[in-house]
Amino acid sequence: MSASVTCTSLSFTWPDGTPVFDGLDVTFGPGRTGLVGVNGSGKSTLLKLIAGRLVPADGTVRVAGEVGHLPQNVTLDTRLRVDEALGVSARRAALHAIEAGDAAEEHFEALGDDWDVEERALATLGELGLAHVGLDRTVGELSGGESVLLRLAALLLRRPDVLLLDEPTNNLDLYARRRLYAAVRSWPGVLIVVSHDRELLDLVDQIADLHAGEVTRYGGNFSAYEEALAAEQEAAERVVRAAEADVRKQRRELADAHVKLARRKRYGQKMWDNKREPKIVMGARKRAAQESAGKHRIVQEERLAEARERLDEAAEAVRDDEEIRVDLPYTAVPPGRSVLTLRDVRLAHGACVAGGLDLHGPERVALIGRNGAGKTTLLRTVAGELSPVSGEVRAHVPLRFLPQRLDVLDGELSVAENVARFAPDATRNRIRARLARFLFRGARADRKAATLSGGERFRATLAALMLAEPAPQLLMLDEPTNNLDMASVRQLTSALESYEGALIVASHDLPFLESIGVTRWLLLDGELRETGPEQLGQALGGGSREGHDPATGVLPWREGAA
Template sequence: MSTPTAHITCSSLSFTWPDGSRVLDDLHLSVGPGRTGLIGLNGAGKSTLLRLLAGELRPTGGRIGVTGDIGYLPQDLVLDTGLRVDAALGIHTVREALHAIEAGDAGEERFAAVGDDWDVEERARATLDGLGLGHIGLDRTIGEMSGGECVMLGLAALLLARPGVLLLDEPTNNLDLRARQRLYAAVDAWPGVLVVVSHDRELLERVDRIADLRDSAVTWYGGNLSAYEEALAAEQEAAERMVRVAEADVRRQKRELAEAQVKSARRRRYGQKLFEQGSVPKIAASARARSAQESAGRQRLLHTSRLAGAKERLDEAVEAVRADDEIRVELPRTRVHPGQGVLVLRDLELAHGARVRGRYEVRGPERIALVGRNGAGKTTLLRTLAGELAPVSGEAVTEVPARFLPQRLDVLDDGLSVVENVARFAPDATNNHIRAKLAHFLFRGARADRAAGALSGGERFRAALAALLLAEPAPRLLLLLDEPTNNLDLASARRLTAALEAYEGALVVASHDVPFLESLRITRWLLLDGELRDTTAEEVRAGF
């Protein structure tokens, strides 16, 4: 049961994988009641930390203390397809005892199994209904449910158990907009401790505080994501100002050291000149020389110390500035001129039943958002546009070079390096040309030689995007499949947005992430719900 005293503490927490890869080192953390958004770069250890808190992993050092029961929804929830819904909800035993009592079995063990939970079926159905799963019967099996429904079922099980501490890892992945809205409502209503790892801006706008995990240390920011970004921007502005001040101080200390050395040299030359002219006795000249030398030594030590201090302050100031580089894309050959034909759809019937009646045209560098519930056929439509699937009837004609980026990012060969993967798509490009372009995607030097199979989620996405955008011929229609921001940290999502903003061709992107779509300056919204029709961002936000 949730309790206001629920709490999480971590002291000197460390974790290292069996291969020696260290993820967390001497982490200290304290989380009390309320909603906490845990953010950080890909690879910072966010998911690992949740698994440690949930007891799925054992720390290699330090201590974890949790007051209250823990409920954990992993990023990739896997349920046995043969499992019944009531078993997944954790109410199978109680429900079986209730039915036995109703059938006349008054055994003591039956009443012990029920305890005080006589309304468990009503609560279960109410919880399922609140999460949009009212049509799911308690006797159905997991194999009859979609991936998004399984995620919501996992959340329903946690809500029924009412733990004091709730841990959610990327809970909106694989959820359509309606399911997301229901999850948001559940988060808003949560009474205990909640820690959520997410890239979903709308979800992070609902938290009470942000915990920024970076280099095994957590920095706290009060308020939601917008408040965090404002505070971080102010911090970075102050840090950059301190860098400028420190740089000016280093220049001044270098100048003063040089001036002191020049003055010392002048004094030595002057003393030597007086001695050579016989104006000063030898013993006095020697004393003056020693005094000048000692004075010069003291001045040199003083200015050298000041310069070292200034450089140290500069290093500290530079360290405070985050080096979250941005992708820079300059691809003039991808440009589509206004009015140029890009795509034509005519009376299209897709492989799984969705339709495009009449004629749809894409002309010029349009930016199209393709939205719809899970299972509506968005993936099938994009694969049809990419030429991977044949339509049942009608036609889809692309009039410019097109490239398709699937959610699995399987355009990359895991056994090849990033450079070699790009070369597959642009066989006539020189190695130097590819490396120069990859630097704009933040693959510089040895990073471009890493195998695709060793890349993190964010790196893999950048590599796949680079391979498609640098391909020959240059793509003037880019198709992005289902939630391109899934599993990307906020910095990587910003990089993706920057890259797509710089892209000058036509764009079709399928996503449930409305803020992400709006950041791409979408010019046309299309809803696929059995049939394809025009819609608006406002209608999408309202749940179609």
């Protein structure tokens, strides 16, 4: 029996009463499926239901085969050794004991037939670019991106029949993403991936669009899906325009009916007043005229109601996906003003800024580097969360830092209460008004932060930082696109285009960096140094930059280029 996932009449509601699914029916068979939808539509929740991490309120989830799940937020015990995280420590220990001459029966039972367990584990790490990690290091020594790849390596070693990936490119550098793309391309079973990464979604065989609690399938990759959806929306908008024209026509005809009824009433009253005919005749004519006009009016009212119903049905087919609307405060910095000074800085984990670095005016800096190079450490040091081992770090303007892990919010407080923590002097109405621009309207603002999706948590965190006073003239973002759907990434890009302060963005999302108008590229690779987009391939372990192949989804770097 081939692997598959079947959800029947699936319903799920969060403990605070927020509904997610109500009678969802969907099936996933062999092949690669990209699961897409706006933030908060339930993509991660559906994967957790399939993986058994959540229990549905009603309905069933049937999975034929073993399930492997890579969640959006990877959390590993930092004390674990790599072989423990991979799930091979017991077999590896048994193998080493046997090789050392210990022929105890329990060692052979623990090892079974897996005599090449160590070689397979090392080979899998090598396939994902983690050959340098080894099996004896601890998880705490790895970067966030390396932790994601380690979890993926554990899944690849298990070879589950159904693989669920939730935003797997989060925290991965460009080199690591290539490794992930290769693993996805070669996956033989059922694969369901949630991602905002176009390159990854262009590797799938079909798209499952989760919208308004229902799943619609589209054959082909994400690019084909966008074309099909655009054609659907264009047709739906034409239907809406026709329905609107019909409503206007029916309104005019109803107004005409009211005019005719009023005229007949006036004529009947005039005939009555003049008493030109017997009362019984005039009364009969008056009643007949009123009944005729009344029936005409009722018919027109019914036609108008039907036209409005057709308009409502047509409008439902048109997407009105809410997007993040970031309203950054006025934060202009004059071109010559000093914003940030770094002098001979050595960071907590070894990286350094030799000599000095000065940031002036509204510069836009892209901070790039391999996983574990120290980009987050540098941002946290500038933000004052970490102290440098040596050197000087001085910010000359108010700054805000949006961290990668979005751990700014208190999960037990509501969204509105979290924002109030950062703006204790702001009125309740001002907080609510600000949150509405971040799509937290009404009861949504009262949801606990712990129940938010990744994208919703990003919006809430950004709202809290932007409402805090004074407004930032230096804004630092650490992997800001990790938890955003593509519509929200576009909206964030648009918002940052209007931001007039200095900007430092650490990201592996090259298209996003290019879209926000980066003026300086800084590479952190042991030392912080100036670079340019044309040198990124070689610097990050790839090659020269070229146009990517949409058929394969390969990143725009050529292996082995000089």
